[in-house]
Amino acid sequence: MKNTLGSILIIAGTAIGGGMLALPLASAGPGFSASITLLAMIWLGLLASAFVLLEAVLAFPKGTNFSTIARLTLGLPGQIAMWISMLMLLYALDAAYISGGSSLIVAALSQAFNLPISAHLSACLFLLILGSIVWYSTRAVDRVNSILFSLKGVAFILLLSLFAPHVNLTQLLDSGNSHYLLYAIPIFFTSFGFHPVIPTIASYNDLDPKRCRRIILIGGSLPIIIYLVWEISTLGIIPRTGDNSFHSILNQQGSVGEMMIAFHHILNNKLITLTANAFSDIAVTTSFLGVSLALFDFIADATKRPNTIKGRSQTAFMAFLPPLAFALFYPNGFILALSNAAIVFAITLAVPVLSAWRLRITGKTGAYKVAGGYILFTSLLIYYLVICIIQICSDCGMLAQFGH
Template identity: 40%
Template sequence: MLKNKTIGSMLIVAGTTIGAGMLALPIASAGLGFSTALILLVLSWLLMTYTALLMLELHQYANVDSTLNTLAKSILGKKGQYIANFSMVFLFYALCAAYIAGGGAQLQSKLSDLLNINVAPQVGSIMLAITIAIIVTAGTSTVDKLNRLLFTVKIIVLACLFFVLTPYVQGAHLLDMPIEQGLIISAIPVVFTSFGFHGSIPSIVKYVGLDIKSLRRVMMFGASLPLVIYIGWQLLSQGVMSQSNLLSSQGLQGFVQNIAEIAHNPSVSTFVTLFADLALATSFLGVSLGLFDFFADAFKKGDTKKDRVKTALITFLPPLGFALFYPQGFIMALGYAAIALVVLAIFLPVMMVWTQRKDSVIRNGYRVKGGNVGLVIAALCGLTIISAQTLQMFGAIPSLG
């Protein structure tokens, strides 16, 4: 049973990480060259895996159902709790709103084609939000089973893309160097955000139990699978197209169109669209599950049917409302998501572990390697990511895409 939950949890981590943002990686790293993009991917993976393990070090001394809310309050006090709550809610509401808006538009388009009538854009968003809300309210086990199915299909679709595109990879394209040094700094927040899954860690701990050995496997394998897939995706996208073609692609649609033309295969567009749908679904499930459990803990809601419905309303109604009435505002807010993720996935784990390790009562137990030096390096990496995002916002370095 534990092994089954461990495998399922690995796929939840991987599914949450490999979201629709993966499709933006080739465009975001278009001017970097493959080798530079590879270095950024590996460094981001190391940083996020390290901080995920820091979260496990914290959870081993807490209740199995503890979330970031209770951890921050018990270790950092009220101020730490407020910072944790704000960063969690801001980031996850923004992501959920983007998923509802983007996924709703895709669903609306498919319904219009299927029914041969003009379906209102809001219908797709409402249907998607209700569907995901029902699944998440049913519990982590339900999310696990559905996520396994979706993730398996997603990998099959990705394998089909690899099979179709691999013959068109040109080694010369992979040797390109960055065309502008500032683009390297600009790409840091985008690559970093593509490894974000930390909000789902408390839900996984609650699901698996406080078995640190199993949880370490979940975090390390769950984060490693996206790294392998990202590297393969970069290898294909940057190997098939030159830097100039990548840079001239008008967003995702232009990127997909260019690849389909190079491969002389219109099914490439179908594969990419299907992959985007599946990536959005698995990522939305993981993000909303983490937010659901966070609110259940913050508002002291139990596991009764009535309480879970109340938690679902708190989780899904606000992002649905913003997605329906202010979709552009939340899409703009996603530009700041990297800053909230730095606070959530780097600064808070580092601060809490630093504080907890000074407690003389805590002597034995699991400790992430690296000591205080590792904590300082992680914090400096977080400052670098925020600086890169800030410089880009003020136009000091080139914008991506």
């Protein structure tokens, strides 16, 4: 039981990144009610996905990750698909977090010691500090992530306390326009992405089915609760149209920074921007730890590196060098990958679901079987296919976008 709370926070911390601040920008078009309903539906689908992935993981020995599971159930084609989708997703995310984290190092050294530092050096320092924690052990990630998540919680509560007196609940009744719902779906879909870390969490908790299920249920539910509170707080203050509205924000750069400026104009409180930046910066670190932990263990399993100092060092080299190189020398590479993150994430989920299906067919399931069986598996695969189609339509400019 001693690992339960830490595991819950790793799952929640991986999902709740700095991108959470941008959710209202996607929700403004459809409106509050439609967006919350859509968020809840997407969350349920991804929570069900997590339990199916857990079923596949618990059918194998401790330490087995998705690469080996795909190879043993789907053969080489399944393993290749798992490799491509998982590495593309996690490398791109890590590169983005390294880029974001480097600005954190620059600001900290500048304010504390008045020490100028290049973006390249700060990115290396960010990776060295947090990457060392991942290299050391899952328990180290647990401890550090728990502290950071607590700080993130404090920043979030402070932000909400600044917003609460100004929330206009009647503003939430603004119905919005359902034409903008499709555009929001891929953004909402990628906001619940903790699934790559499930094998690590299962091994960390000794493959205990009841405990792992509880961890996923609680850790996977925290994001939807926090997102709901955030949506109420933001959509209840900034109007959809008019001056300092979501429409005017999206008509410009459509960034979180523009949204914070609108809050400042409406509430006349600079502390809001400072608190939001603090939350975002801490969220970058917790998401980096979760994603890097998933990436580290995936590569260790795929390359069969031993759990020794030498083996873990080799794994760290393979896990961290590519995203660092992308962040430093080819930033457009990971930006391109992230622009299609919904498709990559959908494929990353589909392969283990097919593995679980194969295990059912061959009668090789483990101690845990998720309710729903083949109907659930089929529904999830259709769900992922629909997400991919919507993302492609979005990329082709076929979907209505609020403020454009």
